[in-house]
Amino acid sequence: MDRTQPKGLPTRVPVGTMGDGGTTYSGVNPNAVWLNSRGIWLSYVIAVTILHLVLLSIPFLNVAQAWTLTNVVHNIGNYIFLHMLKGTPWETNWDQGKSRLLTHWEQIDFGEQFTTTRKFLFLAPVILFILASFYTKYDPLHFIINLSTMLLVLIPKLPQLHGVRIFGINKY
Amino acid sequence: MNCSNVGRKSPQDYESAPFLAACWTYISLAILIMFGYLRDFLRRIGLDKNQSATERNKMKGFVPLYASFEGFFSRNIFKRAIHGAGKPICSPPTVEVDVLERTSDDENWHFRLTGKKRRCINLASYNYLGFAEKDGPCVHATAQALQQYGVGVCSSRQELGNYNIHEELETTTARFLGVEDAITFGMGFATNSMNIPVLMGGKGCLILSDEKNHASIVLGARLGGSVIQVFKHNDMDDLEEKLRDAIISGRPGTHRAWRKILIIVEGIYSMEGSIVKLLDVIRLKRKYGAYLYLDEAHSIGALGETGRGVTEYWGVNPRDVDIMMGTFTKGFGAAGGYIAGSKRLINHLRTYSHSTTYACSMSAPVAQQVISSMRIIMGEDGTEIGKLRIAQLAANAKYFRRRLRDMGFVVCGDDDSPVVPFLVCVPGRILAVMEELFERNIACVTGTFPATSITKGRARVCISAAHTQQMLDKALDAISEVGDRLQLKYSL
Numbered sequence: 001m002d003r004t005q006p007k008g009l010p011t012r013v014p015v016g017t018m019g020d021g022g023t024t025y026s027g028v029n030p031n032a033v034w035l036n037s038r039g040i041w042l043s044y045v046i047a048v049t050i051l052h053l054v055l056l057s058i059p060f061l062n063v064a065q066a067w068t069l070t071n072v073v074h075n076i077g078n079y080i081f082l083h084m085l086k087g088t089p090w091e092t093n094w095d096q097g098k099s100r101l102l103t104h105w106e107q108i109d110f111g112e113q114f115t116t117t118r119k120f121l122f123l124a125p126v127i128l129f130i131l132a133s134f135y136t137k138y139d140p141l142h143f144i145i146n147l148s149t150m151l152l153v154l155i156p157k158l159p160q161l162h163g164v165r166i167f168g169i170n171k172y
Numbered sequence: 173m174n175c176s177n178v179g180r181k182s183p184q185d186y187e188s189a190p191f192l193a194a195c196w197t198y199i200s201l202a203i204l205i206m207f208g209y210l211r212d213f214l215r216r217i218g219l220d221k222n223q224s225a226t227e228r229n230k231m232k233g234f235v236p237l238y239a240s241f242e243g244f245f246s247r248n249i250f251k252r253a254i255h256g257a258g259k260p261i262c263s264p265p266t267v268e269v270d271v272l273e274r275t276s277d278d279e280n281w282h283f284r285l286t287g288k289k290r291r292c293i294n295l296a297s298y299n300y301l302g303f304a305e306k307d308g309p310c311v312h313a314t315a316q317a318l319q320q321y322g323v324g325v326c327s328s329r330q331e332l333g334n335y336n337i338h339e340e341l342e343t344t345t346a347r348f349l350g351v352e353d354a355i356t357f358g359m360g361f362a363t364n365s366m367n368i369p370v371l372m373g374g375k376g377c378l379i380l381s382d383e384k385n386h387a388s389i390v391l392g393a394r395l396g397g398s399v400i401q402v403f404k405h406n407d408m409d410d411l412e413e414k415l416r417d418a419i420i421s422g423r424p425g426t427h428r429a430w431r432k433i434l435i436i437v438e439g440i441y442s443m444e445g446s447i448v449k450l451l452d453v454i455r456l457k458r459k460y461g462a463y464l465y466l467d468e469a470h471s472i473g474a475l476g477e478t479g480r481g482v483t484e485y486w487g488v489n490p491r492d493v494d495i496m497m498g499t500f501t502k503g504f505g506a507a508g509g510y511i512a513g514s515k516r517l518i519n520h521l522r523t524y525s526h527s528t529t530y531a532c533s534m535s536a537p538v539a540q541q542v543i544s545s546m547r548i549i550m551g552e553d554g555t556e557i558g559k560l561r562i563a564q565l566a567a568n569a570k571y572f573r574r575r576l577r578d579m580g581f582v583v584c585g586d587d588d589s590p591v592v593p594f595l596v597c598v599p600g601r602i603l604a605v606m607e608e609l610f611e612r613n614i615a616c617v618t619g620t621f622p623a624t625s626i627t628k629g630r631a632r633v634c635i636s637a638a639h640t641q642q643m644l645d646k647a648l649d650a651i652s653e654v655g656d657r658l659q660l661k662y663s664l
Contacts, residue, residue: 090246
């Protein structure tokens with residue numbers, strides 16, 4: 001058995017490499033597979049680009065501040081939706097509440113680590129950090145802000161922190 | 173024997189959501205979710221009235237009964253579209269149906285009837301052979317059975333609820349399907365959920381179930397406690413790979429051999445419209461020594477030259493399928509389900525099924541309806557009605573599908589299946605399709621995420637043998653108009 005899989009995994013071994021298996025009526029948690037769907041990665045990139053363009057068009061922000069803000073807003077959104085909110089926004093009457101205690105990140109691909117979706121979501125903050133560092137000309141204050149938000153969002157994604165709740169925060 | 177289907181690549185291998193529509197679906201859902209959060213916030217601070225279920229004030233300190241996050245989609249997204257679902261009807265579900273109109277004064281939380289009726293062309297009911305009628309030989313026989321037996325049965329099969337009409341129904345079903353014996357139950361869903369645990373209970377059982385199997389099969393498989401593996405929809409290579417892996421590695425943990433392996437597939441999948449590749453499944457089953465459970469809920473009566481279902485469609489001997497299951501709700505216009513197979517299997521089920529022990533048996537008039545419709549299909553009533561209806565259904569289905577495809581819609585499923593779903597993808601458009609078609613007096617069913625995959629929201633049409641050419645043309649014109657208005661013709 002794979003050691004990185006957490007306990008309490010359903011006996012139903014899933015499909016859905018393209019996010020097409022995830023429907024509530026099939027008893028598979030759509031949260032685990034919808035990020036594998038067609039076009040989702042491109043949409044993610046487009047959404048971040050639109051966010052950045054909106055921030056760039058605010059008149060009193062210069063380029064460096066816009067990039068740092070893009071990075072920070074993206075990372076905070078990433079943290080809230082992937083690591084803070086637990087459970088599913090729909091009813092899961094087939095799994096007896098097992099996914100209610102798991103964050104979205106832990107539900108992806110049913111807990112299997114190192115899948116392509118997880119790698120993509122891990123790389124996105126890194127790439128944004130590199131771009132932000134470049135466009136802020138490696139200014140120290142911006143660097144500290146960008147680095148800390150990037151760490152905030154990368155550390156929960158490590159497989160060692162799967163299911164870990166530090167000081168019991170966000171446990172139930 | 174329908175050899176022309178062998179080896180032909182089915183259309184379902186090609187259809188998928190167009191790329192831009194998929195992106196637009198994600199953006200729509202993101203906007204809907206953002207507004208959902210806003211509305212939840214307004215409800216929390218009291219600016220908006222909270223109409224969803226909450227505990228009473230006395231229970232606030234206890235463990236919460238209602239998980240508010242789990243109701244997010246239901247509260248904020250489905251509520252906007254729920255006026256399209258569950259419309260009350262007040263006539264039998266024949267080709268035209270009277271739908272009662274209703275309005276809501278508080279954004280779909282509560283409805284009231286306006287008193288108006290709307291006569292719609294019925295593209296939503298599973299009335300494949302047109303047996304859901306108010307008049308005709310079936311109805312007369314059913315009325316007679318009603319007068320003879322009454323309505324209620326007041327007992328289970330194993331106690332005093334085993335009528336002679338049930339026995340007649342079972343022999344007729346077995347004769348219809350060409351197998352040794354059959355057993356019938358009062359409810360189609362319960363046929364799966366109550367009997368799969370009986371057949372596959374205990375340790376060491378493996379169920380290989382198709383991705384898009386119905387909720388009743390999923391529930392039955394889970395209730396039995398066997399290990400479940402899911403293979404990609406109608407993908408025979410994936411099924412073979414999973415079979416090989418299962419046999420080679422054995423049971424999880426001990427790696428001993430499995431006691432039994434059961435492959436569960438459906439004849440026609442109700443949300444996809446695809447037909448199972450039965451020849452390949454039987455070849456794999458024979459090669460690897462697994463059993464086959466075939467759920468013909470939608471395909472019995474609707475496929476095949478004489479309406480015998482998907483086994484006749486592919487030219488397969490019904491005795492090759494170990495457990496044949498089906499429902500009487502769709503093709504026969506009644507209610508209930510059956511399981512058919514060898515005498516040993518059926519005798520086992522007669523003793524051990526939860527349904528026969530604890531559940532009430534089928535009502536007598538309903539059983540009579542099944543018997544009459546089956547005899548009509550088989551031609552035993554002396555008329556050609558059955559043959560004509562089957563041919564009409566096949567022609568209608570092919571015609572409708574071809575016209576929809578020619579118009580530019582992305583249509584899912586196989587050419588011969590009477591279930592015709594076409595992709596709509598974007599959530600807003602799914603609701604709009606439902607509303608616009610209703611305005612044009614067409615009733616059809618739609619499905620969105622998470623009931624379907626995230627990019628494959630669809631509208632589904634069920635063709636009936638009773639649909640006339642004019643009705644189908646009228647429906648197609650309306651769908652084409654709606655498709656132009658909402659830009660649904662993705663293939664063009």
